[in-house]
Amino acid sequence: MMNKEGRKETPTTLDSRSPCEWDRTMEVLLLLLCLMAADALEVKISPSPVIGLVYKDVVLHCNFTVQRSFKKEDVAVKWTMKKVVSGEDKPVFQFDGNYTSSYRQGSLVNPAFLPYGMASLMLSNVTLMDEGIYTCTILVMPQYGNGNIQLKVRAQPTVQLSPQSVMTAAEGEKTFSCHVRNFYPQRINVSWLVRKHGSTHEAPLSSDICTGVPSSHGFDGLFTVLSRVTQMVNETNNGSLYICEVQHESLKKPLRRNTTLLVTALRPYHQDTGFIIGVAIACIMMTGLCSIFVTIFYQQRLAKVEPQVSSIIKPDLIPVNEKIRLICNINGFRPKTIHVMWYRKHTHMASTEDPAREDIALSDVREDITSMAQQPLEANGRVYSISSCLTYTPTIKDNGAEFECSIQHSTLKSPIRKTTVVYVTARPATHYIFSSPQLPVQGEKLILTCVVEKFYPKNIDLVWFRNGHPVEEVTQFGPFPCESNFYSVWSQTEFTLTKDNEGAIYTCQIHHSSFGNVEELSYEINLQGTPPEVLWITPDPLSPVPGEELRLNCRINNFSPNLISVNWFRDGELLHERICHSVAVIGTNGLFSMWSLLRVTPEHGAKKTVYKCRVEHGALKECIERLYTLQLPTAFC
Template identity: 25%
Template sequence: MERKLGTSLNPPVLFYFLLVSLPGTETLEVKVSDSAVKVVKEQDVFIPCTISGYGSTELDLQLLSVYWILRSSPVYIYERGSHIRMRPGSELLNTHLIRGNAGLYIPQVQITDEGEYTCAVTYNNGEAKGRCPIEVSVKPSARLVPSDVIIEEGTEREVTCHANNYYPEIIKFQWIKHLSVTQHVVLRQGVSTNEPLENEDGTFSTTSQLMLKPSMEDDGKKYSCIISHRSLGNSLVLDFVLSVKEWYSKIIGAVFGILAAVILVAGISCGYFIFMKKEPPRLSPITGSELLLHEKKATLSFQISGFRPRPVHITLYLKRKWRKRAEIYSWNSEVQTGSSAPRDTDGRDTTEMEQLLRNGETIVPPAQRQLQVEMVNVIRTNKRGISKCQCTIHITPDMHKDDGAELTVQVTHITLISPISESCRLKLMKEPPKHSPFSGAERLVHMRKSTLSCQFPQSFPEPTDITLYLQRKGEEQIEILCWKSGEKSLPFTVVSEIPEVPVATEPKREGPVSNGNGTNLPPAQRPLQVEMNCKITTSKSQRLSICQCTIHITPDIEEDDGAELTVRVTHSALRLLISESCPLKVNEETMLLVMDEDYRVRVGPAPRDPTDNFHERAITLGRLDGLENIALSPTGKLFAIREGKLYSGPVSSCTNQILFSLDRRIGRSGWDMFKFLSFDPRGLLCAVTHSGTVYRGPPPKDECNRWIGVQGAFGGECNCSDVDSVFFDPQGTLYAITSDGQIKMWVKPAETDSDWLDLGTALKERDGRNSPHVISFCPEGNLWWVSKAEGKLYKGPQPTQQNPGYWGVAMFLGQDYNRYKLFGFVDATFIQRIQNFEFLPELGKTNVEKSIIVNAKVYDNSEGSSTLMDTFSFKETIKEVSRFIHDHNIVFVEEAETTVMEAIPVIDLGRDSKISLDNNVTHRWDFTSTNERKITLSLEEHIVIESGKTIRMDASVQKAKISVPYKVQLLTVQGHTITIEGSWEGTTFYNLSATPGEIQGKKQT
């Protein structure tokens, strides 16, 4: 069974096109009430359910099925003309159904009719469903006791406000004292409210008391008890007027005796009702059993509430498949009750923790104790003696024995004629769900719709909610899309447009975007164009649903490059949160890179139609010459063989006829054995020898690494004697073009050429077109074809053996493309100029090396008779070398300005040798090549050489390597601003000093 759900921002035009071009493909939808349907007990109710999207004016009832379900129990079933009523009196009318009205009529609603109803519709192989909660209420009956309140001055009396036979349980009392016609005060002192007690019919009753001790000033004052409840439109107000009587001494004795008797009786009665009256327990359903893992400890819980006296007995039963129900656990609180039970001395609420041992230590026979169980009970008793017991069950189930078993909790109490119980079904999985990482995030292009996907296994039947988050650089994570179970039925699509910038002088206040799913975001936080579609496939045999999330985004390189996208899936049964994140690396538009007959390398956006003249608008990067074999990596780096050696360099280096200098050599002699070089989509180098041996692996980083047979693994043999070129498709499949114009595909590595499958039949019927001059795949998967004779350029979907058609759908894009010797696509970002540059010296690092001697001079006064005075001086020029390091796929075009004026990083001796910027001197730094800076070292120092001595003066300087992070803003050829970070690495010299040293000379006689 498959269902789809989706939320979207800015739906693509393609979606509208499909809806228009495919009539009769409307999606079946169900519309229910957006809010809960409220009804009073014993009234009739109609639950709406409207069917749409069935593509005709009337429904064919023989193709229609309608299921009304309350929680998990069917209420009404309509199955292709047959009516089955589970709830007496409920009704669906054929006259309504034929017009798409599947609303359910229920007469004389009872409390048991409350809950969430599901309207599930199946029509002509389409499925849809909607959920609508029904809230049943019962109005309370209210009264005051006593009705006439007369109190003697100086005495106390209680007034009781009764609320009887109401539903649901939550109710609010408020006591007020009227000071005048328009003023009143809320009373809080002397007010107490009892816990509601459940009646046999499911309704509740409770009371609230007001204790009054008035003075004569209160005589004639008006008091009110106000009752608020869901069933009431307006609150119930019960008024009474207080009458205060004066106190007379002559009747003190009589009154005292009467009052004493009354108080005694009232106290005994009140004490009985408040502290001694037995109250039966209420048992909640068992939670946490929806999804359990094989042989993993799991936690289930339930609650027993509202009972008095405190002793209670709890028994656990387990009924496995094909077995009788067996008692697996038993616990009695009475053994912990009495004088030994802990209780606060002031009688306030007490909490008792009963930590039970494993069921292996109970009185249960061993044969019935196969399920590992332990239970923790927390009992709370308030000052009126009402107890509540929170029970936690820890079980370690076995999938083979306990899957599908029924666990029952049974509670026995003195107030119960028979025990009460709750049961749940255990659902087990062998191992926890695993989710797949994001796919499709490897290449994102600026303002181009891209598709990402990830997979989340979830529990049966569907996730609780699926939320999409975005965190941009330097910003907090925000929620951008969300689907919540129960708020929208499957399938559904919601569209939210990107808001326009308001032109009014006052800020435009827009309501939060709701997407129909509760997502509340200011418009300024929703600039990323996103569409999310989720497909849920349910496996009944495994009780598992696979949620495939497909996310379509249109990223902006300036805003979204470096951001993190997160999908978060929650489900109540899992009791945990599952999420998957991926960083967004946004590139400029994929560029077409070519090399013409004059070896000039040019680049530009690929042509979109025949009028788009690529030849005129493409910019020149530089010039190549003298290269025997050229390959272009997916990141835009060039690899070439020259004189048997392998060289590598960025295309931005193409400023001379010879592209690569020796410092870019990455392979020594022997590379002339290869006939072809090519790169697969993952960036692996594929090299094919003249004899047909194929090697494949990461390209070498330097010439010290052996590539053949080490990094470049053997990939098979093929007959390439008639092959002119090889290339890869976006899936990594290797293709070849033969000398007679056929296209062949290499399916898998083999030792013969039998695995070369001929796809030439798909392209031989060319309607007079010539053999291919060059063929290339763009990253999006389209095949680009250049004919030999006229150089016509075509673009079309990749042909396969199953779907060999190409020319029927290929698009003509222009001609004269056979002038290009190299034809490929790169994702590199092409830079026009540097906009802003900043060194970050406080984050720099220093690696101090040995000091070096830059000058030395000997002063000989060994034979002198007097002291010699001299001056040690020198002036030397030394070279500092540095370069900018970055790990970004950027390319500076030939005419780009690649230099920037900036201060010089130096080691500041006054800051404990920390790195700082010398702002007194600036330097023009070249961002794309090695920087050399000449500095002059000079020193002048007076020296004194005594007679009979020889002195050597050594001038030394400290050498260090420093690394300084930087941040630079670059303007791309397309006019976008991007920010990249890296490190400037260089050598520096500091702390110049001269040190004298005595040399042994001739002694005077």
């Protein structure tokens, strides 16, 4: 299969893809220079990919070498950016020898540096929208060259650990919270460690840890995640250092936050009783003022407070057979005794022999799954809170299942129940476009097929476009069931190839809930063929020996159609014997590859000999030649 990324670009395609809004003067200048270009301009770019941090400035280096002096008025520079996912091309910056145009706000190439061979692009305040493949194109009459750089944008997380160091706690359970904010990409690792007082060894914590699913709620696309760990606190923990460690690809080393725990023993019960009696006596003696004090004290410290319960928090997408976390926050209650239960209720279905009817519900089953939840109790001032975190791995059978968080507390007449329904999705195992025939031929019919296999749920839309315009003549097969309750679908469009189809881009848009957005596959019509990539001649053996056979191998890759001419020469004379060509074999990308072998036997005292492999192909403007010089070591002469 051939696509836009697989084709080798030539200078004539440079301006054919120019956006319509580009300055017409620049467009004409680029076209004339491309047609006059005789030599390739050496362009050196930044090692790819370049990593930029969000809201920071980044420089994409592009240097070029010209074997003569020139002025900035002799140079034309163009920077474009291609989105990796959609393949969309966007202009970024251009300079036509006199005027500059910045299509992306904050982009700049300094024209004063051009006479020194420097055309680097500076992007200020980069965001995730700036990710893509940037192309630097340089035109210095009559030379032309370009280079590609991939820019990846990353955001470094900020970490906040609560409670802050140093903290004092009484014996019992204690919860530490680690808030990790504003990072990209989504993948992140949050771990917990503890270092005992007086020790230099850090031990990892593995139990009673609840780490949520990273979520993005802002327009900037950055992610946030919360991780909590609950520990039993006693005198053995006194002076211990608790550490939250965050690992992310934007960080050169892990980011850490820590807090020191100081444990205080509880006072004996009779001491508290004496204190309360003393306060009561003082209140009686102070009459009205004491009554007010007791009322305030009771309301703030002893009165029962009803819990405030949030809705169940769940991921936006729930992939099948992948672990998810459902979180229910219970805040601001007193006393601390509380019961939080989790239930799963799903419908058992019975199949029917009537294909026109859906499955029939038999019964509802309510299952207690509280054991799958972590429920650390945390004291927040004079009240208590719990962040109940249920960890669960859904299957397709759980699609439509209802999950319930039930809270019982002494302040409640009846339990508070929060419910949510889980709808699972499965991303397609494979999705691709293939053509029939594999090599397009002008005047013959071409069938393009978009295949999407093993997805869930069943609802899916496949829409075809030609150069951005909808295609009406489409035939769809499915969705139809495949293994393990998944679905597959095929969508086809067919047409007779004409000269007008050359370079047309057909796009299949896949709309499915498992993607979260639209997925696109593209196929570019190529009737002119793809020029071959000719590698350098390799000798076998590497060091030739007089009187022994030497095999010279010329490898030719990725060309179409398969009509190709390969000839060998010795000191300019065409050879006809001891030559072997392999059959051109088609690869998975729809392009052909082959090799050509020449056998020679070096003789004692032979002078330096130049062998040449010449490749001619319909997609080449001129032939490609590769040279090998045979010169025996002095010891053999």
